[in-house]
Structure formats: C-alpha cells, structure tokens
Amino acid sequence: MNVSILKLKDILIVSIQSELSDSDIEKLNSAVLSKISDTGTKYLIVDVSPLEIMDTFIARSIIKLTKAAKYMGAHPVITGLSVEIILTLLRMGFNWGNIETALNLEHGVDKCWKRQADQQTK
Amino acid sequence: MLEKTSRSANEIKITIDDENSVFSARDQITRFSRQNSLDSNKLKLTEVLTIVSELARNMYEYAGGGIIVVSICGVDKTKLKMIFSDTGPGFDAETVLSGNGNTHGLGLGIMGSKKLSDSFLIRSGKSGTMISCIKIMK
Numbered sequence: 001m002n003v004s005i006l007k008l009k010d011i012l013i014v015s016i017q018s019e020l021s022d023s024d025i026e027k028l029n030s031a032v033l034s035k036i037s038d039t040g041t042k043y044l045i046v047d048v049s050p051l052e053i054m055d056t057f058i059a060r061s062i063i064k065l066t067k068a069a070k071y072m073g074a075h076p077v078i079t080g081l082s083v084e085i086i087l088t089l090l091r092m093g094f095n096w097g098n099i100e101t102a103l104n105l106e107h108g109v110d111k112c113w114k115r116q117a118d119q120q121t122k
Numbered sequence: 123m124l125e126k127t128s129r130s131a132n133e134i135k136i137t138i139d140d141e142n143s144v145f146s147a148r149d150q151i152t153r154f155s156r157q158n159s160l161d162s163n164k165l166k167l168t169e170v171l172t173i174v175s176e177l178a179r180n181m182y183e184y185a186g187g188g189i190i191v192v193s194i195c196g197v198d199k200t201k202l203k204m205i206f207s208d209t210g211p212g213f214d215a216e217t218v219l220s221g222n223g224n225t226h227g228l229g230l231g232i233m234g235s236k237k238l239s240d241s242f243l244i245r246s247g248k249s250g251t252m253i254s255c256i257k258i259m260k
Contacts, residue, residue: 019145021141021142022141052168052171053148053168053171053172053175054172055172055175055176055179055231056176056230056231056234057175057176057179057231083165084164084165084168085168087165087168088165088168088169088172088238091169091237091238092172092230092233092234092235092237092238093233093234093237094230094234
C-alpha cells in the first residue's frame, strides 16, 4: 500500500509513500474524499516527503485532490516537498496556484492548529 | 519482474510498455548514472529523472509505449543523452513548443522537459515521435 491515511483530531493526514499509478490516484481521491465526508475533518495534510521525484502529472493530481477537499470544507496543506522537487517544478514553469504548503508534517500540523485557534478566538 | 533493458558499456535501452515500466525506467537510469559517476549533482539527477517521468509517461499515454535509449556523450563524458522514440500518432510539435497550446498534459510535460534540458530536439509526425534531450550532469 503506497498511501497511508491517518486522522489526528481535526486533521486528516495523507502520506504518499511511493509512486502512484493512474488507478492509485483514483483510489486515493475516493478514499480521502469519503473520509472527509464521513468524519467532517476540517484540515487535510498531504505529505509527500517520501517522494524524490514529482512530475507535472503527479503535481496536478495532488492539486486536484486539494481543490476537491477545499470544496468539501477541508483546508488543505501540502507538506514535505523537497528542495529538488520544488526547484525542478519551478524551472519547468509549473504553477502551484494558491495552495498552502509547509516544510514538513510537524510544521503543517502546527499551521492547522494555529489556524483553528485563530478561528476560535474570532 | 523482468527488466526490459539491454546493456552495453555506455548505453542502455529501455522499453516502455506499461505504467510500471515508467517507474522502472527511472531506477534504471539512476543506476546507469551512478555506474558512470554522473549522479553527484542531486538537482541535475532530479531534473533528468523528471524529464524521464514526463516523456515516458507521455509515450505510454499517447503512443501505447516506446523506447528510451540513454547514452553518455560529450568529449569529457559528462553529458547524459536520452532519446525517446515511439510509433504513435504524433502531434504538432511547433504548436506545443510555442507555448500557445494547452498548458495541461502533453504540452506541459514537453515544454517542461525542454526547459530542464541543455539541448532538446523533437520530431513528430504521423509515423511517430522522437525526442532527444541532452543534460550536462557535472
């Protein structure tokens, strides 16, 4: 299984552990979106730290997943993009759009909790 | 799993015929780079493997498969040359490269691969497509 899905309080953490095929991506999307639908989690973290290479197809697939999560009311954060992946996609002219990112899972979780705390004090 | 490569000293030939072979191609090219001491620059290696991922995926998606020939070139043997060939339906290379086409799928991968390459040649027509990329590894 190359993906793990964990729930940490109000955060759904999806860790992509190895290369994803077309059918893996489809399964990933349904699994994540139904989990969001069932549990009503407010945050989705997609951690890609195990990936050493990311082509535009995978990057676009991840963006689609995060957009779908957003439409379902879960705030998405991508974590664990390596320096090489970031520089390579940048050089290719790839546009990440308005997606929130964090250096690693820990930072990502902190960001979500801080955002949750900020919203509660409003 | 049977590795679909044939090997000689300075060149490897990889067959792309299913989704797994795209992933396997990256591993084989990583090994080939290491064997030829061209894997020291991590960023350049990442760029090479990303080119491979993009173009091998295109071959599989649009042409049903193809062949990648990887070799070492340059007087000082510091350049990696990759030729991606397929006998698919081809596409309008000029439109794609001018950036006026779509920014998704085929176009994005090819434009991106060109930006990552030090030298990039493409010929595409009804009888197939050939893309040649050269990357200076050191």
